[in-house]
Amino acid sequence: MSMTRRNLIKSSILGAGGLLIGDQINSENKVEDKGLENNIHHSVCHWTYNHISLDELCLLVKKIGFSAIDLVGPKDWSVLKRYNVDSSMCNGAEIGLTKGWNDKQYHDQLVKNYSEHIDLVSSAGYKNLICFSGNRDGKDDESGMQTCVEGLKKILLKAEKKGVVIQMELFNSKIDHKDYMCDSSAWGIELCKRLDSPNFKLLYDIYHMQINEGDIIRTIKEHFFYFGHYHTAGVPGRHEIDESQELYYPAIMKAILQTGYKGYVAQEFIPTAKTNIEKEKALRKAIKTCDV
Numbered sequence: 001m002s003m004t005r006r007n008l009i010k011s012s013i014l015g016a017g018g019l020l021i022g023d024q025i026n027s028e029n030k031v032e033d034k035g036l037e038n039n040i041h042h043s044v045c046h047w048t049y050n051h052i053s054l055d056e057l058c059l060l061v062k063k064i065g066f067s068a069i070d071l072v073g074p075k076d077w078s079v080l081k082r083y084n085v086d087s088s089m090c091n092g093a094e095i096g097l098t099k100g101w102n103d104k105q106y107h108d109q110l111v112k113n114y115s116e117h118i119d120l121v122s123s124a125g126y127k128n129l130i131c132f133s134g135n136r137d138g139k140d141d142e143s144g145m146q147t148c149v150e151g152l153k154k155i156l157l158k159a160e161k162k163g164v165v166i167q168m169e170l171f172n173s174k175i176d177h178k179d180y181m182c183d184s185s186a187w188g189i190e191l192c193k194r195l196d197s198p199n200f201k202l203l204y205d206i207y208h209m210q211i212n213e214g215d216i217i218r219t220i221k222e223h224f225f226y227f228g229h230y231h232t233a234g235v236p237g238r239h240e241i242d243e244s245q246e247l248y249y250p251a252i253m254k255a256i257l258q259t260g261y262k263g264y265v266a267q268e269f270i271p272t273a274k275t276n277i278e279k280e281k282a283l284r285k286a287i288k289t290c291d292v
Contacts, residue, residue: 027085036065038292040253043068043088043266044283045231052276058083064284070131070231070266074120081124088264089128089167089229091204092148093117097171100134101248102144103179107151114155114166122162128229129159130203131168133182144181149194159199167228169203171212176238183212185219192226201228207268208246210235217255224259232290240269240282240287265290 023105036042046069049057054076057069067085073092082085093113099106114129121129129152133148152166159166168191173183182188190200204227210216220227234245241249267286271279 010087016213022155026244031245038066039257039292041068041088041262041264042287043070043086043264045070045266045268046072048268048270049279049283051279054079055083058085060280060283061085061169064213064223064287066287068264068266070264070268074117074203077124078125086264087124087126088266090117090121090126091130092131094132097177098180100132100181101148101151101168101198102134102139103137104147104151106134108156110151111146111154114157116164118155118158118164119265119290120216121164122273127163128167131166132171133168133177133180135177136181137179139181141181141187145187145191145194148191148195152195152200156195156197156199160197163199165199165201165228167201167203171206172208174211176211183208185209185213189223189226202226203229203231205233205268206247206252207231207235207238216247216252218254220252220259224256224261227261230256230261230265231268232265232286233267238268238270241267241286249289250292253290257292273290 007112025078044061046054046057053266058080059195061067061069062085067090069085070089071078072087073090074082077087095106095109101110117129133144136144145147156166168182168188170182170185170188171177171180173180185204191198192202204218209219232241232249234241235247236245241247253265269286271282273282
């Protein structure tokens with residue numbers, strides 16, 4: 001996670017503008033590429049492809065053969081709807097990545113924000129809304145968890161009534177998010193158990209969990225019930241999920257499918273390619289890699 005995404009998520013102001021991708025983009029909003037199995041429901045995180053406008057990204061995902069974009073807030077949903085693209089993981093209710101539910105001083109604002117956004121997500125016909133634990137800042141894991149439970153319980157009844165799933169993202173605290181509290185699947189799973197709500201899940205970020213704990217496939221197979229969404233990226237570096245990194249994503253995707261998962265897997269790698277055409281090819285390759 002770079003400062004770019006940190007700023008984008010906090011403000012929910014996702015970049016506009018940029019050059020048109022490829023030689024031509026189908027202006028009629030038709031899926032041009034054929035051959036995706038789509039057993040995996042594919043998505044891509046907007047912040048990693050914000051070198052182009054959201055309109056252009058919508059056209060690109062349709063061109064490749066899928067119809068979802070992660071981490072788009074309410075002000076941009078009209079763009080997604082214009083192209084019949086799903087907002088697969090909504091954002092905009094959070095205060096930030098470091099200030100979250102594990103600190104009572106933020107509860108009043110978070111409850112207000114999430115109560116409003118639950119209504120917005122539901123009215124728009126979407127399902128998932130991201131949240132964050134926040135940093136430890138000297139708090140031990142048990143007291144932080146108790147505080148998360150106390151705060152999240154204030155919004156979960158509404159989330160259940162509205163059919164919205166609140167999803168806390170797992171981050172690594174070794175490289176990218178020093179001091180982040182929800183940095184292990186075990187901590188996140190225990191939080192899910194204490195909240196005991198079908199409308200609270202974990203966003204299992206494969207990149208982050210490979211760095212902090214590894215054992216990806218076994219964890220998915222044994223604890224899939226608690227995982228409501230997945231993110232990808234290459235390790236090390238958070239770049240393309242190609243032969244240069246240590247994870248073998250086809251096997252991971254097969255493990256996810258074997259659990260009966262029907263949700264989205266969103267690409268969240270930062271492309272190393274220099275040109276827009278090369279970045280388009282990188283996304284196309286990542287989708288193909290995960291399309292098992």
